[in-house]
Amino acid sequence: MSSAARWTRRIRPLFTLYVPVMPFVLFALFPLYFMVVTSFKKNAELYDVNAVPFLIGRGVTFGHYELLSKETLFWSWFLNSLMVSLAATVISVVLGVLAAYPLARLKFPRRDLVRRGHLRHVSGTAIASVPAAQHGGGAARPVRQPLGAGGHLSDVSRPLLHLAPHGVLPHGAGRRSRSAPCSTGATGSRRC
Amino acid sequence: MLDGCNRLQTMLRILLRLAVPGVICAALFAFTLSWNEFLYALVFVSPAELKTMTVGVFSELIRGDIYYWGGLMAGACIGSLPIVVAYVFFLDYYVSGLTAGAVK
Numbered sequence: 001m002s003s004a005a006r007w008t009r010r011i012r013p014l015f016t017l018y019v020p021v022m023p024f025v026l027f028a029l030f031p032l033y034f035m036v037v038t039s040f041k042k043n044a045e046l047y048d049v050n051a052v053p054f055l056i057g058r059g060v061t062f063g064h065y066e067l068l069s070k071e072t073l074f075w076s077w078f079l080n081s082l083m084v085s086l087a088a089t090v091i092s093v094v095l096g097v098l099a100a101y102p103l104a105r106l107k108f109p110r111r112d113l114v115r116r117g118h119l120r121h122v123s124g125t126a127i128a129s130v131p132a133a134q135h136g137g138g139a140a141r142p143v144r145q146p147l148g149a150g151g152h153l154s155d156v157s158r159p160l161l162h163l164a165p166h167g168v169l170p171h172g173a174g175r176r177s178r179s180a181p182c183s184t185g186a187t188g189s190r191r192c
Numbered sequence: 193m194l195d196g197c198n199r200l201q202t203m204l205r206i207l208l209r210l211a212v213p214g215v216i217c218a219a220l221f222a223f224t225l226s227w228n229e230f231l232y233a234l235v236f237v238s239p240a241e242l243k244t245m246t247v248g249v250f251s252e253l254i255r256g257d258i259y260y261w262g263g264l265m266a267g268a269c270i271g272s273l274p275i276v277v278a279y280v281f282f283l284d285y286y287v288s289g290l291t292a293g294a295v296k
Contacts, residue, residue, distance in 0.1 A: 032272070039265035046261055064262030065270075073241050074267060077248035082274070084244060085226035092222045093215060100211070101203060 039064050216282050224275055245271050 037056055038046065045051045045058045068074045103111065197205060208215070233247045240252065249267035253260040 035265045035268050035272075038261055039269050041262065043262060064260075064266040067260070067263050068266050068270070072252050072263075073243075073248065074245070074270075076241055077243050077245040078270070080242065081227060081245040081271075085223055085229075088226040089219050089222040093219045096218055096222075097208070097211070097215060101207070 220278060220282055223278060227271075227275060 034054070037054065040060045040062070041056055042058060042061045042063070045056070051057055102108070228246065229244070230246045230250075233244045234250075237243050237247065240248070243251065245267070249264060249271070253263045253267065
């Protein structure tokens with residue numbers, strides 16, 4: 001490869017990827033930046049209308065964190081949040097895993113109704129990804145057999161996996177998409 | 193069944209192993225959602241020491257029409273850390289689970 005071609009290959013993603021993405025990244029990170037800056041600013045500067053709000057001009061302070069720790073129950077709130085959300089996560093993941101299996105593998109009346117999004121609202125996030133089995137065209141398979149009788153192992157993991165980069169999976173979700181019926185994926189192991 | 197496993201073993205040893213990245217993904221989403229949960233906590237909890245962080249920061253650092261902006265933002269900063277940590281930590285796990293399970 002000539003050095004010019006190598007240079008092109010190296011410089012190309014800069015313009016096709018990084019520069020176009022940059023505005024979105026800045027847009028997404030700006031509130032975080034503003035939050036951090038505000039939390040370290042002294043009150044005098046914070047409430048001064050003439051001060052520049054985006055920068056720390058008159059020194060850094062940890063006073064706000066002290067106020068949070070000493071004058072409020074912040075850390076017990078923190079622990080409450082932690083306990084509640086860990087418990088909720090465990091419960092909903094266990095329920096979601098248990099539900100994902102029958103929803104992906106077994107046939108029962110009105111299964112599609114459930115998969116299409118009823119559970120999404122009932123049980124929250126863990127199962128929210130289950131209906132995604134359909135975006136890969138899972139429902140188009142005529143007969144769904146129990147495991148070991150010609151079914152796919154990945155049928156069960158796929159409902160939970162819809163956010164994974166598909167090309168990396170042994171049986172990617174693109175395998176059954178209607179637009180690309182029989183493409184060989186990056187792993188070469190896709191079946192039609 | 194597969195490799196001498198019965199149905200339960202198949203589920204635990206093979207399907208669940210294959211689904212680990214998906215499970216982690218779902219867990220991350222569930223954690224993020226319940227960590228950020230506001231409305232139910234605001235409606236149902238009134239003692240100050242039982243509040244969750246979202247509600248506590250909101251209700252104790254806005255007194256009347258006085259906004260303790262510094263404290264609010266400090267609370268928001270600390271509050272966003274666990275999510276960041278969880279994502280950074282599980283991202284590794286997630287990727288390794290993916291590559292370990294894939295046919296290379």
